[in-house]
Amino acid sequence: MIANDLLFYNHRNMKTFDDPNLSLVQAASAYAALGSEQRLSLLRTLTRAGDKGMNIGALGAATDLSGANLTHHLKILAQAGLIKQTKQGRSIICAMADYATFKRLNDFLLAECCADLEDHEHG
Numbered sequence: 767m768i769a770n771d772l773l774f775y776n777h778r779n780m781k782t783f784d785d786p787n788l789s790l791v792q793a794a795s796a797y798a799a800l801g802s803e804q805r806l807s808l809l810r811t812l813t814r815a816g817d818k819g820m821n822i823g824a825l826g827a828a829t830d831l832s833g834a835n836l837t838h839h840l841k842i843l844a845q846a847g848l849i850k851q852t853k854q855g856r857s858i859i860c861a862m863a864d865y866a867t868f869k870r871l872n873d874f875l876l877a878e879c880c881a882d883l884e885d886h887e888h889g
Contacts, residue, residue, distance in 0.1 A: 793874045796867075799846030804831055805839045805879075810850060812862050819861025 788796070800806055807829045812819060822840070826832045831839065840860060850863045862868075880884040 770885060788870050788874045793871060796846055796848065796871055799842050799848060802839070804829070804835070805843055807831075808836075808839055808843060808860075809848060809862075812860060815861065817851075819850075819859045821857040821859055823857075825860055 800809065808825065808831070811825060811828050820828070822836065825840075826836045829836075840849065840851065842849055845865050847867060851863075852859050878880055
């Protein structure tokens with residue numbers, strides 16, 4: 767899914783990015799989707815579930831979210847490309863979209879780690 771990451775924008779428009787390196791705007795959009803305790807809880811729960819994911823009922827029970835509230839938060843995470851939803855019979859299974867997306871988000875934050883330290887140490 768590296769070539770088709772979906773990122774969530776403030777106006778809730780989905781856009782596809784082919785660049786494997788995130789821009790500041792793209793990273794901010796992805797982190798904005800993570801900007802609630804409920805969505806972070808959902809994502810952590812799905813991380814623990816691994817690649818097989820969880821059905822929506824079990825996910826709601828594990829996070830104390832249900833109904834429209836659960837649907838709302840899952841939609842934001844899915845639009846941001848952070849989770850995927852697949853239908854299996856009558857159930858909808860949610861899982862992490864791919865770990866490469868999260869690696870790129872972490873790489874974005876750490877890319878320039880300590881880059882200015884030398885300047886300050888020699889000042």
